[in-house]
Amino acid sequence: MSTPHAKVASQKRSKPMPPLADVTKSKPAGRVRSADSVKLKAADNISIWVSKGRTVTIRNADYLSLFMEDALAxxxxxxxxVAPNVIDGLAGGMNVSKDKLLATLGLRRETIRRRAKENQALSAEESSRVLGVSRLIGQVQAIVEASGNPxxxxxxxxxxxxxxxxxPALGGQRxxxxxxxxxxxxxxxxxxxxxxSGAYA
Incomplete structure (x- = not known):
């Protein structure tokens, strides 16, 4: 029987991903890092998010920090x-095509392309969808880090x-x-x- 570590490592070899419960059960629960303890580092490919008069620089891959931000932020x-180029980094991190991610989020490719060309931010509705999937990734990372097995x-x-x-919990929907x-x-x-907890593994 393979260990959760082996299962996690196998994702690089295109084998089925382990259920989240398998990854988080192997070690005693630890503490999730607080937002204050997460250091936001500059990177070549960054997005600038502005909230309540302050600028937050978040790397495309730093989903945990984004998840830790408060609701008002x-x-x-x-x-x-949100800057349109965030979508490219998000799709790459998720190992899906940009077209597939846009379809999943219900965003039109031509609209996103036009906004990027004109250096415009996404609309509030578009930004909300992109932010939502980014926060979902951060949520998963927080759960796994709390398990002590990241x-x-x-x-x-x-x-x-x-x-x-x-x-099954969605009636067979994805x-x-x-x-x-x-x-x-x-x-x-x-x-x-x-x-x-394994309820929807």
């Missing part, structure tokens, strides 16, 4: 607008695969089918919490 980020786990790739799995609305994203986030 998230509202500010949505109203300010080594080798790729939260973005795990979410990219999990969203495409038909789930979570991806709910990601184009804020309400659907809330349902999916709740299912991630339940999957931690």
């Amino acid at each position: 998230h509202v500010g980020l949505v109203k300010q607008g 080594d080798g786990f790729d939260a973005a790739a795990w979410v990219g695969t999990w969203l495409d799995r038909p789930l 979570p991806a089918e709910l990601m184009d609305t804020a309400e659907g994203q809330a349902v999916v986030a709740n299912m991630i919490l339940r999957s931690q």
Whole structure:
């Protein structure tokens, strides 16, 4: 019987991703890092998110820091607008094509392309959808880090695969089918919490 570490490592070899419960049960629960303890580092490919008069620089891959931001900060980020290039980094991290991610989020490719060309931020609705899937990845990372077993786990790739799995709890629907609305994203986030205990493995 393979260990959870072996299962996590196997994702690099295109084998099925382990259920979240398998990854989080192998070690005693630890503490999730607080937002203050997460250091946001500059990178070549960054997005600038502005909220309540302060600028937050978040690497495309730093989903945990984004998840740790408070609700008012998230509202500010949505109203300010997300840079279109965030979508490219998000799709790459999730190991899905940009077209597939746009379809999942219910965003039109031509609209996103035009906004990028004109150096415009996404609309509040578009930003909310992109932010929602980014926070979902951060939520998964927080759960795995709290388990004390984060080594080798790729939260973005795990979410990219999990969203495409038909789930009995959704009547056979894939979570991806709910990601184009804020309400659907809330349902999916709740299912991630339940999957931690193995309820929706």
